[in-house]
Each structure stands twice: as C-alpha cells, then as structure tokens.
Amino acid sequence: MSDKQHHKAGVNENSLMIRHLRLEGPVDDNHQLIVQEIDQLLGVDAVSINASESLLNVAYDATKRQLDEIEEIVRKYKCDIAHDWWTHFKEGYYKFVDQNVKDNASHEPWSCHKRPPGR
Template identity: 50%
Template structure:
C-alpha cells in the first residue's frame, strides 16, 4: 500500500496522468476550465498553464474518459492542439483509457470452470 493520498472516488490502480497542449488558452479560460474539471468524480488533480497552454490532469480512467474532459475544454472555446504529436498522444490516451475501463469492468473467472457465455 502506498502512502499517497488520493481524492475520494479515485482508485490508484486505475489512475492515469495526461499531458496535452491546448490550441488557444487565456487566463480566464484556464481558470474556468480547471474549476469545472476539478470537482468531477474521478479527477485527482488538474493543472492548466495559460502561458504554455498545457493541460496536466490525473484521473481514474475507470470512471472518467478523455472525451468528457475534451468536451469541457471545447465548451470554453478552446480545443486540443492539432500537432501530429498531440494527436498521436490523444489517440494513445483514448486507447489506454478504454483498456483501463474494460479491465475494471471485467469479472474474472476461475480456470477450473467453464468461461461464461456472452
């Protein structure tokens, strides 16, 4: 067991950290976006730097997905940067978020039993 303390609703096993660059961001937008993301269930930490336009967020991927965070960012007139590296990371983040969510919902079965039919 680690000594790290997380917010309620965040499971350390499913915790992921994401670093993305935003397209356009000023101080007012950064404050509004951070204030809306912070209380979401599953969010452990949020940091937005308007100078570098970086969004750094840690969240429980079994509860929250990157699409939900992107929707909030777009609601305030910003978007994810469209550089090839940022698009690559975004695709990778979506893939791993889906894997974490699928693994969290998976019910293991014993090897001496017949697997459940779906």
C-alpha cells in the same frame, strides 16, 4: 505508516491516469474556469493548466472518467486540444488506454482451475 498517496474520494490508484495535452485557443483567458469545472468531476484527482505553455495536466480515474468528457469542458470555454501531429497521437493513445482500463475493470477473471458453475 503507510506509503500510499492520498487521493480524492472516488479515485482508485490502480486506474489513475496522468495526462498532459497541449491546448489551443484563449487559454490565458479561460484556464481558471476550465480547471474549476474539471476539478469538480467525480474521479478527477488533480488538474492544472500551465497557461504560458498552454499545457493541460490532469490526473483521473479511468474507470469513472474518460478523456472525451474533459475535452468537452475545454471546448465549452472556446479552447481545444492542439491539432499538431504529436498531440493528436498522444490523445489517441490516451483514449485507447483509458478504454482498456475501463473494460478490464468490469471484466470478471476466469480460470480453468475453478469448478464449472452448477457442479
């Protein structure tokens, strides 16, 4: 048997990011709509909102999705990422790591032990 976890189609486990961000706004009223729309995106493995704590939990493939796209959906429903210092810090770090994963996925490795092209 395999020990690998099963992920949704289009999700690569090597680039799976798990994020937790606090939300502001009418989270109680709109959390189900936000979850439904984010869950339909290609590359999103799991999403949930703990409405009592206003906490967004999302797992996605960073080569296919970026945090900005998820935040747009949250804002569409009149909510936003919390503006406290810690949430802002985590959001910036998450975006930095996501961009790194995306850039590295498209980078072709180079080695000095390979023959030069054309030889």
